[in-house]
Amino acid sequence: MISFGKILSFPILFLLSLVYRILFFFDRSLKKKRTLSSSITISIGNFSVGGTGKTPFTLHLAKLLHSNFPKIPIVILSRGYGSSGKGTRRVTNNSLPSDVGDEPLLLKKNLPFVEVYVGSNRFDSYQQYRSENKIPNDQKVFVLLDDGFQHHALQRDLDLVLLDCTNLSKMEFLLPLGLLRESYNSVSRANFLVASKYSEELESSLSNWIRKYKPSRTLRFRFSPQILVPLSPGSSERSVRDLTGKSVFGFAGLGNPGSFFSSLQNQNPSELKTKSYPDHYSYTKDDITRISENTSNQDYIVCTEKDGVKISSLIETDKNFSKWFYLKLETVLENESELISSVRSFI
Structure with a gap:
């Protein structure tokens, strides 16, 4: 929803939102994507800023992959939003949240079979992960790109994007006018829409959303x-x-x-x-x-x-x-x- 202050400054915010849309388009179109060698790369992201349940879903996905493919190592690559550390950091149970970020530390504490690396350059983070853990060149690895839907620098095999089912009735706009990083139409890029925070009473509004934006496949995620x-x-x-x-x-x-x-x-x-x-x-x-x-x-x-x-x-x-x-x-x-x-x- 738009606040009263945003209504007063609507013309300026609308212009900035348009500039944001243009810059985002060029970043996605022109940036050359790099490939992570010997990896199965899965991006986990969302449309908007704010909580959509991405961390609980990442935890669930990592456990699901480990139970079905126990011989394939898993690494989570995160930007470490909100952390003060520099360069690529390997997250351990003893890491400080101020250094690596609260979400990467939470993931590591709950996933002892997973490595978590934090850094602004995820390609470098991946190279450091393979080197430090002595992963053979021909060993496949599951790479989970945390908050990766708008990350255009890396190729991915699967794109998963989360939708907050509790906010579907609200009218949303692109940043900075609203909270959307990109429009809901971008769901066409995703292999799976993950309908997060789902419950039966939200099925009607979710079905309307699905009919409007036509995601490829939809998975309902509840907690x-x-x-x-x-x-x-x-x-x-x-x-x-x-x-x-x-x-x-x-x-x-x-x-x-x-x-x-x-x-x-x-x-x-x-x-x-x-x-x-x-x-x-x-x-x-x-x-x-x-x-x-x-x-x-x-x-x-x-x-x-x-x-x-x-x-x-x-x-x-x-x-x-x-x-x-x-x-x-x-x-x-x-x-x-x-x-x-x-x-x-x-x-």
């Missing part, structure tokens, strides 16, 4: 709350059902936190207070202190897993933090055999 994972050492996991009838404070640094807050509300807490931070927000000790002071009467303090990665090092082994948790999601990809069949054709 639901699973467990509450403690951020304080020594605490135990809880069922998400424990939030029922309790007072809850939820906070998130996401592009679109509405789905997360709805997940908490669906557990029927007696009270739910929420706070949104900017996407990829870097929390400080002062932030943690303020949250603690303002939630002294709350039974639970719950954040997203992406936020949990960043604030876990700020949480002290103190009883005051025993009610701090992040929400772990369970994911389901419908008709995933179609995707596996497409992947198999490249092996």
